[in-house]
Amino acid sequence: MKGPKALNAININHVYLADKQRRVFSLFTMSFIAVLLISALVVANFYIYAPILTVMLIVSDITIVTCLYYYFRTGMLVIITSIILVIIALLCIALVYTGGKDNTALYWLMFYPVVTFVCLGLRNGSLLVGLIYVSVLVLLYGPDISQVHYREVEKSRFFAAFTVLVLLSFISEFFRNKSHQQIADITLLEKQDALTDPLTGLANRRYIIDYVLPQCDKNPQVYLPMALLLIDLDNFKALNDSYGHDFGDQALLAFSDMLDEQLRISDIKARFGGEEFIVLLLKTDIEQASRVADKVRAYVANKAIPYNISQSVHISCSIGISDILHSSQFHKAVKQADRYLYKAKAAGRNQVMSSYHAAKKSARQT
Numbered sequence: 001m002k003g004p005k006a007l008n009a010i011n012i013n014h015v016y017l018a019d020k021q022r023r024v025f026s027l028f029t030m031s032f033i034a035v036l037l038i039s040a041l042v043v044a045n046f047y048i049y050a051p052i053l054t055v056m057l058i059v060s061d062i063t064i065v066t067c068l069y070y071y072f073r074t075g076m077l078v079i080i081t082s083i084i085l086v087i088i089a090l091l092c093i094a095l096v097y098t099g100g101k102d103n104t105a106l107y108w109l110m111f112y113p114v115v116t117f118v119c120l121g122l123r124n125g126s127l128l129v130g131l132i133y134v135s136v137l138v139l140l141y142g143p144d145i146s147q148v149h150y151r152e153v154e155k156s157r158f159f160a161a162f163t164v165l166v167l168l169s170f171i172s173e174f175f176r177n178k179s180h181q182q183i184a185d186i187t188l189l190e191k192q193d194a195l196t197d198p199l200t201g202l203a204n205r206r207y208i209i210d211y212v213l214p215q216c217d218k219n220p221q222v223y224l225p226m227a228l229l230l231i232d233l234d235n236f237k238a239l240n241d242s243y244g245h246d247f248g249d250q251a252l253l254a255f256s257d258m259l260d261e262q263l264r265i266s267d268i269k270a271r272f273g274g275e276e277f278i279v280l281l282l283k284t285d286i287e288q289a290s291r292v293a294d295k296v297r298a299y300v301a302n303k304a305i306p307y308n309i310s311q312s313v314h315i316s317c318s319i320g321i322s323d324i325l326h327s328s329q330f331h332k333a334v335k336q337a338d339r340y341l342y343k344a345k346a347a348g349r350n351q352v353m354s355s356y357h358a359a360k361k362s363a364r365q366t
């Protein structure tokens, strides 16, 4: 069995969108509380705090609100969250330096690791939490530069509690992130499975209906005009009867490789069922598609498929072509291509039939 090579377009954006919503919601909740607290600090302690700290608090408030405004305009979640959390980290460090109101600064730090891991994830969160952890460690136990002196017992109790909190926040984010990734992987695999032919790894009918046509509707300039090739392997029953069902499977696999070898990566190749395939040639008209189909037909007919060490087998295919000028024409186009395919079979198989071939034939006759 081959991998789902044709299905790169499948995405699981909804899984990532849910995670983004979680982060956005956390960012706004955190920012709302931060702005409220900072404003309350400014108002309540206007005469107590040093003017520099008051100015810092006001500037921080304004910067946080401006950042949120820019998030609405640009959607740059990680950068804006990082800026806001750096501002809050600097404020926390300044609070520890000054002691805050009645030396309560250390208590406010307790929120920081939880909020930072939730909003920024494991990697960026670890950087910022590490920064604040080291800064506070230096302020409390390093050179005596702080404006306040915390009691030894207060410092050691704070550090024990803070360290446990940092570790728990890290562990919980680590496992949340891991399970989120596993859910994303499983969702992607399930989605690919549902849209893939298990034998050839090509797309299936559902992929065309559920993915290609809606995409074609959204971005017609990328897809249209589109040519539809309905391809059926010739005398496949006889091949199965002569060489066995396993070799029949091998021939289907070899045929899907031939499609890959002959067509562009951007062309959509799907197994429609049994020994019938559909190829959608993007931005291709009937004349170009007829040439491509002739090339594929000749290639398939000439390529030998090894049966055993001494023997190989040739297969052939018949192709009917139609064109699609709007995604709504798909089902009609399949029926039209099927009519041409029937003509190709009736004309002796190993043939391509399309309106272009029909026009050429009648031009030759006149």
Ligand SMILES: Nc1nc2c(ncn2[C@@H]2O[C@H](COP(=O)(O)OP(=O)(O)OP(=O)(O)O)[C@@H](O)[C@H]2O)c(=O)[nH]1
Binding pocket: 199, 232, 233, 234, 235, 236, 237, 238, 240, 244, 245, 246, 247, 248, 249, 252, 273, 274, 275, 345, 349
């Ligand atoms: N090995 C194998 N055979 C399959 C598979 N799917 C369908 N078939 C066989 O393909 C054969 C198709 O036979 P028919 O529909 O009579 O067509 P045909 O023999 O190719 O004849 P024409 O299409 O008229 O050239 C059937 O015998 C199916 O059993 C598959 O996945 N593997």
